[in-house]
Amino acid sequence: MAKHSENEVFDETNDENSGVTAILCNWIVGLDKKDIPEEVLERAKHLILDGIACGLIGAHVPWSEQAVDAVLAYEPEGQCNLIGYEEKLGPLAAACLNGGFIQATELDDYHSVAPLHSASVVLGSLFAAAQVKNTKVRGSSANGQSNGTREPGHTVPGIDFLIAAIAGFETGPRSGMAIHGADLLVRGWHSGVVFGCPAAAAASSKLLGLSAVNIESAIGIACTQACGLMAAQFEGMIKRMQHGIAARNGLFGALLARNGYVGIKKVYERRYGGFLNMFSQGNTKTPRYDVQEVVAGLGDVWHTSRIRFKLHACVGGCHGLVEAVEKLQKDHPQRFAGEALANIKSIKVGLSETILHHDGWAPHERPLTSTGSQMCAAYISATQLIDNQVLIAQFADSQLNRDEVWELVNKTTCHHDSQFDYPNLGCGAHVTVEFEDGTTLEETVRMPKGFDPPITNEEVRNKYRRLAASVIDQERVEKIEKLVLAIDQLKDISELLEVLAKPTKSGMN
CATH class of the missing domain: 1.10.4100.10 (2-methylcitrate dehydratase PrpD)
Structure with missing residues (x-):
């Protein structure tokens, strides 16, 4: 030395x-x-x-x-x-x-x-x-x-x-x-x-x-x-x-x-x-x-x-969180559908040290800006629960002050989970949802989609076509x-x- x-x-x-x-x-x-x-x-x-x-x-x-x-x-x-x-x-x-x-x-x-x-x-x-x-x-x-x-x-x-x-x-x-x-x-x-x-x-x-x-x-x-x-x-x-x-x-x-x-x-x-x-x-x-x-x-x-x-319009560190919530919605549709969301008592999100510092902060104002909402784990999680997707439309100004989203944001806390403090696992998440009747549901995504296996070139082309077609004509998309x-x-x-x-x-x- x-x-x-x-x-x-x-x-x-x-x-x-x-x-x-x-x-x-x-x-x-x-x-x-x-x-x-x-x-x-x-x-x-x-x-x-x-x-x-x-x-x-x-x-x-x-x-x-x-x-x-x-x-x-x-x-x-x-x-x-x-x-x-x-x-x-x-x-x-x-x-x-x-x-x-x-x-x-x-x-x-x-x-x-x-x-x-x-x-x-x-x-x-x-x-x-x-x-x-x-x-x-x-x-x-x-x-x-x-x-x-x-x-x-x-x-x-x-x-x-x-x-x-x-x-x-x-x-x-x-x-x-x-x-x-x-x-x-x-x-x-x-x-x-x-x-x-x-x-x-x-x-x-x-x-x-x-x-x-x-x-x-x-x-x-x-x-x-x-x-x-x-x-x-x-x-x-x-x-x-x-x-x-x-x-x-x-x-x-x-x-x-x-x-x-x-x-x-x-x-x-x-x-x-x-x-x-x-x-x-x-x-x-x-x-x-x-x-x-x-x-x-x-x-x-x-x-x-x-x-x-990316497949979600938010900070990459929260893609594991989005997919963990998505899995809970798919496996327990009655618990996470419409009015049933009001029965959620708390949402606890475990993140890597890096992502906790980066995205695990509690919102300090309402509404957040479009930028802040795409970088806030609690807001991103609530958006997936309400809209079943995290795309650009969820972060338009007209969507940033919805009561149903903020009710879930205010029930969400983030904490450090050391299982994600390893290379390629930093964007994973562990989600625990507790309901008013005492039921608790948990889901872990160690590596969000695109890590292993990676997103295919065909999936990238499909993403390009969807995005481009929303702002330019089809002839130009293809060219x-x-x-x-x-x-x-x-x-x-x-x-x-x-x-x-x-x-x-x-x-x-």
């Missing part, structure tokens, strides 16, 4: 000279279609399709429209498309908004061990990066390295976009697992926003054709911007935007580095002010971080295939699906970006 200061001891695996950041950057540069298993390529296509579905739905919900109005009021017109809008903006503004659209309704993907919403940060940055790739860069790169300069008129092949997305899908979870992922939520950080920044930088840098030296700068620039406060989940709209901010930060890093601007080197390994050391401050793990997790199994272990898809699932054959990604930019209807209908 190497002693760094009087109060801090570091394992040898966290050697500042281990070269981990450089290893990751060299891997990103060398990543090629031939290196990626076919099933990983297919899964990545479906992650892109799912992200697009969420973006189409999220582009015109009220908080997204309000954000667009605010940005259009000060941001000049640019060259980058917005999902569901005819207006174009500069790359940083477009990345922020598009990422925000994808995360706007809590229907987008998540990683169960290192919680982040990958499509929002990766696609948010890549859609913009693809449209600035044709811009000629001024000056020369630092250290004589290639800076990704492209001649005007150069197209962006779909296979390049797909491989760049996989670079981001791999970098985000690895960056999170190195600092014990979900532990950030326990301490109040919006975890996915923190390690979404290097994910967006990796994806953007790959698409822009940066050298390994400049990718290291891009990731360093992205990491120094990393932040995200989980208090955003209560009243504000900003929770919807924070993954979009990470997309913007990563793209900003890549665009600066493309021109030779030097960022933080060894950003993962550095002890003083390094990414992993700083964001692991305050945790109780031993060791606090493990820099080797960033590159563990590169090229053999594919986190792209471990990213989870987008065809383009995405054959993205590796697409000569120019601009064809997809143009069809995404056509106006959509409100996602809250």
Whole structure:
């Protein structure tokens, strides 16, 4: 063990000279279609399709429209498309908004061990990066390295976009697992926003054709911007935007580095002010971080295939809760039907330590905001009991102050259940319902649907079709699906970006 200061001891695996950041950057540069298993390529296509579905739905919900109005009021017109809008903006503004659209309704993907919403940060940055790739860069790169300069008129092949997305899908979870992922939520950080920044930088840098030296700068620039406060989940709209901010930060890093601007080197390994050391401050793990997790199994272990898809429009940590309540409703229909719900005396919900801190809080006001209601276990449970589903419609403003929902919310308490404090079990739940006649019913879901086995690609396509069909016409639904699932054959990604930019209807209908 190497002693760094009087109060801090570091394992040898966290050697500042281990070269981990450089290893990751060299891997990103060398990543090629031939290196990626076919099933990983297919899964990545479906992650892109799912992200697009969420973006189409999220582009015109009220908080997204309000954000667009605010940005259009000060941001000049640019060259980058917005999902569901005819207006174009500069790359940083477009990345922020598009990422925000994808995360706007809590229907987008998540990683169960290192919680982040990958499509929002990766696609948010890549859609913009693809449209600035044709811009000629001024000056020369630092250290004589290639800076990704492209001649005007150069197209962006779909296979390049797909491989760049996989670079981001791999970098985000690895960056999170190195600092014990979900532990950030326990301490109040919006975890996915923190390690979404290097994910967006990796994806953007790959698409822009940066050298390994400049990718290291891009990731360093992205990491120094990393932040995200989980208090955003209560009243504000900003929770919807924070993954979009990470997309913007990563793209900003890549665009600066493309021109030779030097960022933080060894950003993962550095002890003083390094990414992993700083964001692991305050945790109780031993060791606090493990820099080797960033590159563990590169090229053999594919986190792209471990990213989870959502079937419920709420925080991923409560999907086990939804499914436990759903199972009780199915097994005991008379106990949980209509007026019989009034006979419930109490509902006790056992959650992992992470999810208890994140979502197990008692509502402090009535009504909750749409954001707060989608992040509150008691409210989510009550919604499933009343409506037999947890979809976007349940969180419209008109639904947030229903007496029948709040009667159940006020009977619900959440507590720590240590059986869920293990990797891949963190989104499980144990539900105990006590009735006025003394009857008690219990149900446990250790892993919600989509963990083991994972949701199939066919189920992802069906989800896309349902969501997309609610806001765009059928011809456009089919065209987008065809383009995405054959993205590796697409000569120019601009064809997809143009069809995404056509106006959509409100996602809250």
